[in-house]
Amino acid sequence: HQRLAPIPLEARGCLAHYQGGQLTVWISTQMPHRVRADVSAVLGLPEHRIRVIAPEVGGGFGCKAGLYDDELVTVAAAVRLGRPVKWVETRSESLLATAQGRGQVHEAELAVATDGTFLGLRVTGLSDLGAYPETFSAVPVVLAARLITGAYRIPAASCAVRGVYTHKTPTAPYRGAGRPEGAYLIERLADLAAAELGLDPAEIRRRNFIRPEEFPYRAPSGLVYDTGRYALTLDRALEMVDYRAFRAEQARLRREGRYLGLGLSTFVETSAPSKRASGGRAGTWASGSRPSSRPRGPGRRGRWRSRDGSTGPSASSPRGA
Known part of the structure; x- marks a missing residue:
C-alpha cells in the first residue's frame, strides 16, 4: 500500500486571537472539538475559555483530523504575545509537513x-x-x-x-x-x-x-x-x-490477443468509531416549521431528509446553522 500525500487544494491554516482570557482559534480542521481539547491540555487553558471555529474546510481526507505542531505554535504565539497570529501553509510545506497516508x-x-x-x-x-x-x-x-x-x-x-x-x-x-x-x-x-x-x-x-x-x-x-x-x-x-x-x-x-479486465471487491466498513459525542438542536417556529442545527460537517441535505422521516416537513423547509 504505497505511501501517498493527500495534497488538498485548500492548505492548512490557523488564526489565533487571545484577549481578556478568551482564546479564539480559526483553523482548517475536521475535528474542532479535538483541537480545543489538545490546546487546553498543552497550554493549560480551561476548555470553556477556548473557542475553535472550523470554517469551510475544503479538502481534508483525514489529514486535517489532528492538531499539528505548527498550528499549536501559532496558537501559543498568540497567547504569549497577546496579539492575533496567523499562519497559512505553503504548497511545498503541505507536501513536506502535512501527514501522509498508507505506507x-x-x-x-x-x-x-x-x-x-x-x-x-x-x-x-x-x-x-x-x-x-x-x-x-x-x-x-x-x-x-x-x-x-x-x-x-x-x-x-x-x-x-x-x-x-x-x-x-x-x-x-x-x-x-x-x-x-x-x-x-x-x-x-x-x-x-x-x-x-x-x-x-x-x-x-x-x-x-x-x-x-x-x-x-x-x-x-x-x-x-x-x-x-x-x-x-x-x-x-x-x-x-x-x-x-x-x-x-x-x-x-x-x-485475439486483447486483454479486457474485470475486478471484484467486497468490503465492510466500521462506522462511527469515535467515542466522542456530537450534538444537534431542533425546535419549532411559531409558523410550524422546525429549525435544526449541528456543529459542523458535510451532508446537510441528507441530514434534513433523515430528520424529515420522523418530524414531517419537507427537506426545503428547515432553517439551520
Whole structure:
C-alpha cells in the first residue's frame, strides 16, 4: 500500500486571537472539538475559555483530523504575545509537513480447502509511521488489522503489525483510514485462491460470505458485524455488468490477443468509531416549521431528509446553522 500525500487544494491554516482570557482559534480542521481539547491540555487553558471555529474546510481526507505542531505554535504565539497570529501553509510545506497516508506492507497466508472454503488467515505487516507520530498515526494500522477478514467467514485469523519510524513525513488516516488496506489484502488473496483452484472469482466469494442467518457475527478480530447481505449485493453487481456475457466477450478478445479486465471487491466498513459525542438542536417556529442545527460537517441535505422521516416537513423547509 504505497505511501501517498493527500495534497488538498485548500492548505492548512490557523488564526489565533487571545484577549481578556478568551482564546479564539480559526483553523482548517475536521475535528474542532479535538483541537480545543489538545490546546487546553498543552497550554493549560480551561476548555470553556477556548473557542475553535472550523470554517469551510475544503479538502481534508483525514489529514486535517489532528492538531499539528505548527498550528499549536501559532496558537501559543498568540497567547504569549497577546496579539492575533496567523499562519497559512505553503504548497511545498503541505507536501513536506502535512501527514501522509498508507505506507503499509503486508505478507499474508490464506488456508483454503479444495472446495474453496476459507479455513484460516495469517498476516504480518510493517507500517511506516514516518519520523514521529501524529495524533492518529496508529488508527490506519489498527483498522487495517481488525478488518483483514472482510466480509468472509474465516474461523481462525491472526495479524501482527509492527510500526517503524523512518526519516519520512509522519503518516495519519487518509481516505478510509486503514479500511482500504485491509480490504485489498483479503480481496487479493481471494483472487489468488480462485486462480489456484480454477474457481470463478465471484463464486469463491459467494461460498465464503457471512450468511444472513449468521448475524450478528463475531469475527476473529473481535468485531461484531450486526447485519449484511453480501451475496445479494454481489449478485446485483454481476447482473448490472451482465457478468456471463462479459466473461464470454473477455475470452473471445483474449484469443485475439486483447486483454479486457474485470475486478471484484467486497468490503465492510466500521462506522462511527469515535467515542466522542456530537450534538444537534431542533425546535419549532411559531409558523410550524422546525429549525435544526449541528456543529459542523458535510451532508446537510441528507441530514434534513433523515430528520424529515420522523418530524414531517419537507427537506426545503428547515432553517439551520
